[in-house]
Amino acid sequence: MSDTILKFQNVTFRYDGDEGKILPPAVEDLSLEIKKGEFVAFLGHNGSGKSTVAKLSNGLVVPESGDVYVLGMNTKNEDDDIKIKQTVGVVFQNPDNQIVATIVEEDVAFGPENLGIEPSEIRRRVDEALKVVGMYKYRMHEPHKLSGGQKQRVAIAGIIAMEPQCIVLDEPTAMLDPEGRRDVMKAMKRLNCELGITVVFITHYMEEACQADRIIVMDDSHLVLDGTPREVFSDVDRIRGLGLDVPQTCALAKMLKDDGIDIHGDSLGVDELVNSLAEILNRG
Amino acid sequence: MLKDITIGQYFPLGSVIHKLDPRAKLFYTFTFIIMVFVSSNFISLALCIACAVLIIALSKVPVKTVIKGLRPILLIIVITSFLQIAYVKTGVTLIDFWKIHITSGGILQALFMTLRISLLIVMSTMLTYTTSPTSMTNGLDRTFAPLVKIGIDFNIVTMIMTIALRFIPTLIEEVDKILSAQKSRGANFESGNIFKRAKMLIPLFVPLLFSAVRRAYELAYAMTCRCYNGGKGKTTMNALKYKKCDYLVTLLTFAFIAGVVVLNIYCGEYNAEFTFNSAV
Known part of the structure; x- marks a missing residue:
């Protein structure tokens, strides 16, 4: 129990359709457990429900049925809301839409400021977070003058500064050029190895997924494969049948x-x- | 190209004025604006001018730039002066020809109003020239923070300002992209009469609006992930601190108020005839 950070139990979730239309579930009867310190990749083609998993993981949306637990706290319980968001941070695909402030270091400070942390402690966390993602020397820059990869690393630093135990990244590299992708991948690995943060990332790129300890493949709202990259990619025909590359x-x-x-x-x-x-x- | 525009026309020159606490700057700017209207004669107005000149000199902002800032209100100055000359009929008659009747009172009143309006604009642009948007929002935030006690949460206003400042360059970039996309589909934004051109803006603004709303949703998610709850119990990393020179400036601002009031009383109400005669 104690080494499980994230637990989905028979989770079903559907988005609201227009004019009361009922849409098919985005995630159906999903059960999985993620352990502390794991480096997990989620794979699946568009519309397979993997982005919804990111939103479910820290209570941005709550399941229609079933439960999501973060360190044993149910995301449906609003009293634990702040604690849950502090434990599991989510980084989204488009870095432009995640950066709040007009200066890099002030953006990274946004999370800790909201938590009401002492200014000197915020300073320490901001500097540390920017160093981990390799953006320290850009701390006084304006975000809109940075490249996509740099912006995404600033967004990651913004989450790290809250000192979460787990980070979920929803296609953090999808909008980046190869160089930006490499830098973001490197930053994610550092978080996992050096800071011991559990990293869950959603991706389209097989080369990225291969670097994970564990791959979870989703198809049509369901979990279909779960194992080490070796296990998952051993069945090439199956992976291709799911509309994915190997x-x-x-x-x-x-x-x-x-x-x-x-x-x-x-x-x-x-x-x-x-x-x-x-x-x-x-x-x- | 569009990426390089500056917002609020901030000139990062690092002068003494730039380094002042934004609260001190906000305080003297607003005091100044009020005092310009309180000044009732040319001598107290001269004190205002002296203060403005001192601030411009200390800020290192080129005088040319400051004067350029007056260009947009040139029309207002011309119209006001014209009305003053046309309707104020006190003092010595200077020109009396056909229906034109210009008096010294009218001329002086026009000059007085021109100076007032110009000072107003110069000092408010000096505030934006010397204060970065971030430090301005910080200053406003701290100045109005006590309003929470009477139920006005200024934190939300400054959050909106910050987000607006943050997204202006992003949206400008987006306009650039949409413009290119529509042009490549054969849209023509540069020809036709004004109505045609206005109509051409629809395929520009509709996608822009859609994308802005989508961005807003994503930003809301991202802010929720970072525990934003409307600014309750929020701390600040770069807390503003009133330094010695800020206290000094505030003190000088009070001295300035006293100066204008004293000059107003001693030199009396602005009197066209008296001023004109003594000027001659």
């Missing part, structure tokens, strides 16, 4: 295997694949 290495291994070449089924990393190919070639 990492290029897995795709190549699969093609070779289909041609009758005996290669390990789970060649996830480039090095790994190179090694197994070299082995086969040496064998002649």
Whole structure:
């Protein structure tokens, strides 16, 4: 119990349709548990319900049926609202729509200020958060003059400054160029490794998902696969059937295997694949 | 290109005036505006002018820029002067030709009004020239914070101001994008009469409005995630602190009020004839 940070129990949720129309559920009968310190990726094509999971995870929306627990606190209980939002922070896709203030460091201070923390402590947290995401030297800049990746890292710093135990990122890299994507990925890994923060991120990019400890795949409002990247990507046909890509290495291994070449089924990393190919070639 | 516009025309020059606490600046600006109207003769107005000149000199803002700030109200100055000259009939008659009847009183009154209006504009633009939007909102926030006791929560107003300032560049960028998108679909924003052009703005503003509303929703979620609850129990990282020079400026502001009042009493009501005769 104590090492579970986030728990979904038979959660169903649907958005309100126009003029009382009933929409199909965005998430249906979802049950999962996320443990402290995990680095989890959510995969799924558009409309599979993964963004809704982000909003459910800290009570921005509450389930129609079933319950979401954050450290044992039910998100339906409004008395725990502030505590829940302090424990689980959510970062969204568009950094432009998350930055509140006109100066980077004041934006990062926004969360702690709302919590009523002492000014000297806010200063310490803001500096630390900006250093973790590598944006310290931009602290006096205006957000609109930064690149997309930089803005997204400022948005992440804004959440870190509240010292949450878990961060949920809803496609934080979707609007970024490759360089911005790399920087954000690096920042997320640092949070997980150095600060021990549980990181849950939603993504479209298989290469990013591969770097997680655990991958959860959603399709049509349901959870369909849950396991390590190795397990999840071992079944290439299944993943493709869900309208998703597999990492290029897995795709190549699969093609070779289909041609009758005996290669390990789970060649996830480039090095790994190179090694197994070299082995086969040496064998002649 | 559109990205580089400055909001509120702030000149980051780092002068003594720039470094003052925004509350001190707000206080002297509002005092000044009131005192300009309280001044009832040319001598107390001269004191106001002296103060304005001192502030401009200390702020290092180029005089040219300050004068340029008067351009938008040139028409107002001309109309007011004209009305004063046309209707004030006191003092010595200077020109009496056909229906034109200009008196010294009219001229002096016109001059008096021109000075008043110009001082008003100069001092309020000096406030925005020397105070960054952020520090201005901070200053307003702290100045009006006590109003919570009578049920007016100024925190929400400053939050709205901050968000507006934050989103102006974002929305300008968006306008740029929509403009290009519509142009690439064959829209023509540059030709036709004024009605046609106004109509062309519909495909610009409708998408802009939609996107602004969508942004507002997302921003609301993001602010909720950061425990925003309308500013209750909020602290500030960069708390404003009244320094020695701020106290000094506030003291000088009071001295200025006293000065104008004393000059008003001693030099009497503004008297066109007297002033004109002594001037000659």
